[in-house]
Amino acid sequence: MAIKFIALDTDGTLLDSNGQILPSTKKAIKNALNHGIKVALCSGRPIAGLEHFMKEVGIVGPDQYAITLNGAITRTADGKVMTEDLVSNQLYRKMYDYGKKNHIPFNVVSPDSKIITGDHDVDLMVYTQAYENSATLYIREPDELPVNFAVAKGCFVGRADLMDHWESKIRQKFGQDSYVVRADPHFVELLHPNVNKGNGLKELTEKLGIKPAEVMAIGDERNDISMFNFAGTAVCMGNGSEEVKKHADYVTTSNDEDGISNTFKKFL
Template sequence: MLSENLSLNPKIKLVAIDMDGTLLDDAKQLTEENKEAIRKARQAGVHIVICTGRPKSGILPYAKELCLEDDYVIANNGSWLFKTNDWSTLASHSLSREALQHVVAIFDDTPGINLVFFTQEANYVLGRELYPAVIRDAEIENSKLYHTTFEAFLDLDIPVAAAVFMGEESVMDAFEARADAILSEKVATVRSLDYAYEALPVGVNKGRGLKDLAEDLKLSPEEIMVLGDGNNDLEMFDFAGISVAMANASEEVKAHTDFVTNSNQESGVAKAIYEHVL
């Protein structure tokens, strides 16, 4: 059992943590070890910032469980920055109508794939039918789903943080290989999960969101530690003073980081906090 009299590493003042495959175990739950380490870091005055591809609806229950009041959340891979005391929006980025038209033209109702527009309060789904990947994702992230057409969605005039292509892994592999070069002409792309391939506003990513927050808080990169496991974490790895990959990350992702911790099944977040912050 670790002592309650842990000394703080004064260098680290903010810890940014990815969710799926990092903070959460494979059952999408928080381990007691991770919760305790985060509690101790917050007691020591360290900002704990969830930095995820999830929308607000998929973050709220976990932020509440971690008691992350009066801190910050970076959602939708950098498209939204929230203050957790009242979930007010401090910064946002959205896809232009031209970018949406570009994405929809490439989508072209591809069989087996849905195109999902992530907005702040709900997800709007294009496609011939609702495929299993979209339904699973909505269940995981507590998202409201509306099956619609592009024309009907445009009439709503709602900002879109990310347009996400979703389907089974093999279908997405083929679609990404075919579409990435064309999509990248007008949007930023990232394969955040095996079933999700995202189109974001140009220049938007987790690293950009973290950089903007650090500037607002007057923190240098050297005062920030980040933890993650996926391709959508690479930019924040490159930005932070200390970057930590989970043992379950790919070798490509690990190559971008300073350290490797335990897997998400083995409370790797807690281990990294104790080793590098407390």
């Protein structure tokens, strides 16, 4: 069955190790779009952190899409929300209290891409997160926000060794009520329990009338495994982790070695 929809992870997949899009990747994506294939970025980033990349490769307008925040919100490229699964205010407060009690840097991402932390001594990784996603950073405690304020995801952040220490404890504390994912060595993220990249991809493609067999997913990290399990064709980048490669149908070259272009040439 012909591929009609391609879901592309961003960091480590669309972007090379310098955070840039290779010329071969731009050419491959634009060629696929010109042949009527939909190409959507499927990322842990909020939409503000994806828009400039989308424009760079031609993913624009009401008939192209982005799967953001690990699947919490899917949108058209011109901003219309297609699906949305948010973390409740009650659960957000529990996450905040846990971070404060255990001295773990914590922030949330709002549905409109704001980065919000109650930590007055802001961790460097929170600043980095805001910068990389072109997002505004706010210092607000939960009581300074509306009582019905829901968030797209909560993020415990910091040094890799700090996250290594706390990841299992965070999973034990919040795993029953949320989807917990280690999307990066510096981040442990908590989302609505229905949320993962695979479910976001499923919700969107069902709305578009596209079958799983017509979907190809390309990624490199553990948070990409759920979309690999959904898509008819799963491709791991050569720079991906060994665990993720086990879930792929095919392993391409790395993000510095024309991995996207080589994949498109093989399957399209």
